[in-house]
Amino acid sequence: MLNIEELSRRFREELAAAQETEELEKVRIAYLGKKGSVTELLKGLKNLNGDEKREAGQRINTFKQEVQAFIQKRSAELEAARQEARLKNDPRYDISMPVDLGQGTLHPITLVQRELEEIFKSMGFTIEDYKEIVTEYECFEAVNIPKYHPARDMQDTYYLENGQVLKTHTSAAQNAILRKYGANTRAIFPGRCFRNEALDASHENTFFQMEGIMVGEDISISNLIYFMKTMLSEVFGKPITVRLRPGFFPFVEPGFELDIQCHVCGGTGCPTCKQSGWIELCPCGMIHPNVLEMAGIDSEKYSGFAFGLGLTRLAMMKYGIKDIRMLNSGSLKALEQFKVR
């Protein structure tokens, strides 16, 4: 039998000589291929017996693993050299530029959004993505705001030349999502919304909301309160007291404004809650029968709740951000504070 040490020495020489991927491939075939030296050695084992066979088998296998590992390493080296040569000769790249540009950070809205997604996922909700450009029907008619209804005045809308609109609220996705899941809907849908606002510390023309809907048999206001309380307590990391006040939104009946007891002073009154002890946080209500019917759901049999959480506002509250304009400023100095730890 051929001396393995001798074979190993030859292999290393040939390996070092291989300067191209094709040459390396030839070496690989010469050793590991169907008729390669290692394969031949393994075939030769059948002529041996007992201890001799076992011992030779082990040595050959060790050698085989060595060959495989060396070839892999050499292949990676050749590939790296090839890449470097390509970049060096390509005028579009400057390989002398330092690569350590520092680690990026997640935007505070992304942080809050992901946190909410986790909470709702754990409660059996699906997470839906939706378009930013929608039809007027989706944005208004389908959520019970007919043409010329005064409720349209509350949302100063960007109309596109093709008649579509930039979605003014995440409610614009309700119809599509209700159609998708029917009477078993449990979904949240975060999204960017647009309104023609005059900018100041608390108004932006581009902001985020997160809509949630749950439909089924016997869904009631108690379910709504339960989910909102659970979600808000998770977000703020402590039990949160909520209250409902009547509020008007065409797509819910009854409709509410959900307030939370001020998380800063605990309800005794402070500048954050303007001394009232409560903070208005999330409009919500029981989905209007018209909205269910327009999505093909039998409103006699099924009911559901909906809420429209101001994601931007929640992020500002959670992180104590005073000026909404900071969020879209692209200012690294401001945004870098939100490192994920």
Ligand code: DAH
């Ligand atoms: N779409 C409303 C807005 O942006 C917010 C809203 C209110 C959403 C009540 C809801 C809801 O789902 O039930 O002004």
